Amino acid sequence: xxxxxxxxxxxxxxxxxxxxxxxxxxxxxNTHSIADFSKLHIRQCLYRVxxxxxxxxxxxxxxxxxxxxxxAILSDDIPVKxxxxxxxxxxxxxxxxxxxxxxxxxxxxxxxxxxxxDNTDTIVIQEDVQVHDESAIEIGPGHKKNQNLRYAGxxxxxxxxxxxxxxxxxxADLGVLASLGINEIxxxxxxxxxxxxxxxxxxxxxxxxxxGEIYDSNRYSLYGLLSDCDVDxxxxxxxxxxxxxxxxxxxxxxxxxxxxxxxxxxxxxxADYIKGILQEIGSMDIxxxxxxxxxxxxxxxxxxxxxxxxxGNPVAVMVTFYQFVKPALNKIKGMSFKxxxxxxxxxxxxxxxxxxxxxxxxxxxxxxxxxxxxxxxxGKQGSGILTSMSQANCFIVLTEDRGxxxxxxxxxxxxxxxx
Ligand code: AMP
Ligand code: MG
Numbered sequence: 288x289x290x291x292x293x294x295x296x297x298x299x300x301x302x303x304x305x306x307x308x309x310x311x312x313x314x315x316x317n318t319h320s321i322a323d324f325s326k327l328h329i330r331q332c333l334y335r336v337x338x339x340x341x342x343x344x345x346x347x348x349x350x351x352x353x354x355x356x357x358x359a360i361l362s363d364d365i366p367v368k369x370x371x372x373x374x375x376x377x378x379x380x381x382x383x384x385x386x387x388x389x390x391x392x393x394x395x396x397x398x399x400x401x402x403x404x405d406n407t408d409t410i411v412i413q414e415d416v417q418v419h420d421e422s423a424i425e426i427g428p429g430h431k432k433n434q435n436l437r438y439a440g441x442x443x444x445x446x447x448x449x450x451x452x453x454x455x456x457x458x459a460d461l462g463v464l465a466s467l468g469i470n471e472i473x474x475x476x477x478x479x480x481x482x483x484x485x486x487x488x489x490x491x492x493x494x495x496x497x498x499g500e501i502y503d504s505n506r507y508s509l510y511g512l513l514s515d516c517d518v519d520x521x522x523x524x525x526x527x528x529x530x531x532x533x534x535x536x537x538x539x540x541x542x543x544x545x546x547x548x549x550x551x552x553x554x555x556x557x558a559d560y561i562k563g564i565l566q567e568i569g570s571m572d573i574x575x576x577x578x579x580x581x582x583x584x585x586x587x588x589x590x591x592x593x594x595x596x597x598x599g600n601p602v603a604v605m606v607t608f609y610q611f612v613k614p615a616l617n618k619i620k621g622m623s624f625k626x627x628x629x630x631x632x633x634x635x636x637x638x639x640x641x642x643x644x645x646x647x648x649x650x651x652x653x654x655x656x657x658x659x660x661x662x663x664x665x666g667k668q669g670s671g672i673l674t675s676m677s678q679a680n681c682f683i684v685l686t687e688d689r690g691x692x693x694x695x696x697x698x699x700x701x702x703x704x705x706x
Pocket of ligand 2 (some may be wrong): 485486487551599684
């Protein structure tokens with residue numbers, strides 16, 4: 288018989304180790320939103336975060352108007368049984384209202400978007416009308432009062448909050464702002480994020496590798512991740528494992544950034560200076576997080592800058608960025624926290640896992656011929672295998688208490704790419 292909570296087997300997390308949600312909560316509790324704003328033309332505000340509530344100065348639409356091309360009539364005039372002939376007394380175009388009034392048995396030719404003439408309240412679409420000549424039409428029974436009308440303020444009422452502080456400006460929002468005649472808005476200043484890699488073995492692209500050296504890839508994947516976050520990026524290069532250089536680089540990063548990211552040098556290897564330096568020039572915690580990949584993470588503060596010491600392994604850098612740095616950047620930008628969207632998909636493969644840690648396996652999600660979501664691993668899952676990220680469009684997230692997955696089981700996935 289199996290004991291459910293056998294230590295070391297089904298115990299979720301070992302002592303001294305925190306879970307991913309605990310780490311996220313700790314980080315967000317220590318993250319402050321930027322209090323500065325820029326006032327910009329709306330075209331420059333796509334994906335920026337609003338610093339103010341936007342209230343509408345006008346009704347949209349501004350007047351009752353026609354939803355169709357047709358004829359405007361008085362509802363009292365709607366034929367009850369037999370067709371009636373109406374005299375066409377004028378035309379209303381969008382932007383060119385008809386200024387007269389209709390009497391009984393009169394109508395106005397009206398185009399989509401045109402103001403509904405003063406005392407009319409019903410639009411009969413042109414397809415339902417028999418045209419005798421330019422000044423006379425025939426309308427049959429079966430029409431309803433107020434049909435095909437769009438009302439003033441039906442979309443947005445004067446004074447109503449259209450967009451709220453903290454929301455991200457999307458394409459539709461640019462259109463909404465323009466529909467209100469607003470050309471400038473206040474958006475949160477972009478966070479400034481500095482980053483550098485650490486490691487004696489690192490060479491930058493363009494240089495020649497000597498034996499034992501590798502190209503610095505983390506700075507490029509981080510550059511891509513940061514570019515997606517709409518922040519100002521300061522690339523401080525690759526830095527050798529020398530305490531003085533690392534200290535200097537951290538201090539110059541702190542002088543110009545809201546957030547500093549490093550990769551590498553946070554595990555317990557001999558060359559892992561970052562934590563010592565951080566203790567000297569700022570404050571920091573090292574967390575062992577119950578996750579795979581990405582177990583060690585350093586989190587702290589240098590003057591007014593937040594510091595994240597990400598792991599060195601290329602996949603771990605990206606996983607920890609998505610899980611920890613991105614939520615913090617969102618909060619710095621003034622957005623409210625939303626956990627990553629999680630969907631259920633059928634696993635097309637079996638996955639070996641021991642309970643204890645939360646695993647982020649790289650996978651490809653797609654839909655089958657019935658539209659059901661399915662997912663399969665990209666292959667080897669080592670934390671140094673960056674091609675597993677490059678082939679993947681999502682993580683399969685296996686929570687702490689979960690064991691192995693059989694083919695056909697449902698698993699949780701988080702998308703990170705949609706291309
Ligand atoms: P570390 O955390 O510094 O011990 O690094 C862990 C592993 O990640 C080692 O194999 C490093 O060579 C590798 N690594 C560290 N930084 C980078 C980088 N910027 N680009 C590619 N690989 C790296
Ligand atoms: Mg290193």
